[in-house]
Amino acid sequence: MSEATAMTAELVPRYTIGEVVERTGLSAHTLRWYERIGLLDHPARSHHGQRRFCDADLGWLAFLGNLRATGMPVAGMLRYAELVRAGAGTEAERRELLVEHREEVLARIRDLQANLLVLDYKIDLYGERQDCT
Amino acid sequence: MSEATAMTAELVPRYTIGEVVERTGLSAHTLRWYERIGLLDHPARSHHGQRRFCDADLGWLAFLGNLRATGMPVAGMLRYAELVRAGAGTEAERRELLVEHREEVLARIRDLQANLLVLDYKIDLYGERQDCT
DNA sequence: CGCTTGCTTGGAGTGCACTCTAGGTAAGTA
DNA sequence: TACTTACCTAGAGTGCACTCCAAGCAAGCG
Helix, strand or coil, rough: CCCHHHHHHHHHHEHHHHHHEEEEEEEEHHHHHHHHHHHCCCCCCCCCCCCEEEEHHHHHHHHHHHHHCCCCHHHHHHHHHHHHHHCCHHHHHHHHHHHHHHHHHHHHHHHHHHHHHHHHHHHHHHCCCCCCC | CCHHHHHHHHHCCCHHHHHHHHHCCCHHHHHHHHHHHHHCCEEECCCCCCCCCHHHHHHHHHHHHHHHHHCCCCCHHHHHHHHHCCCCHHHHHHHHHHHHHHHHHHHHHHHHHHHHHHHHHHHHHHCCCCCCC
């Protein structure tokens, strides 16, 4: 395989929306909605007008999945997507966005752990005596 | 102070809704809404019909805050509140509910940490080279 | 041929957790 | 007296992130 071929292999239209649903766990509705709001590039279309997604789309969706799983709001993902679309020159800003988000996630984890301690304490109380709320 | 007095001290109506807003960070709307849906007992009223919350209410709201901060849906808090209202005999079930919730929170923390690793990896990429999305 | 399956669209609907509106009462201050 | 502030109610509205609906098209199967 030549390098030129390898470089575009992940752009070859391959997957129907149903296949992407299977691979990502997102619903077809959600995939179309992501496309509509600009979170996902318009994919190629079959000669019947059906969407055909490529491996790059799957990679992008997996990354969006990380952002979503860490609680980034859709508006934030959209900002990132717009920076990516703007192309070269926005890398520093993209990195900045991710770094800020990482800080928020770390704070959320710390917060969860602190609140978990209170929960543990309460559970212990129920184990020892029976007169608590 | 006699023990009988001490036992009911936290039930003395003391705080206006505004004071509870200050102490809990919840809005007055939210406090009334919690009451309406059964998450909070109907507090005492002044002779003008205004709510007067007691220390027990503040303690309960603080605990609800823990549940909320750990992502328990209002429906779950409601279930817990109903068990508490049902009184003695429901302690095992209450404990069960909290233990289940703790497991979910632990799972969420693990999930966040796993997704954070991917985020870190991506941020590193931006630090090293400039051709990623 | 009829039926099912999988896809298409724009726009409406859902569930959650608030959040606000309108219209009112009562107390305190200039 | 006029005004401000804090509270009251029932019910409507908001923002988020989907989620679904109706109506239609094309392919494949018995």
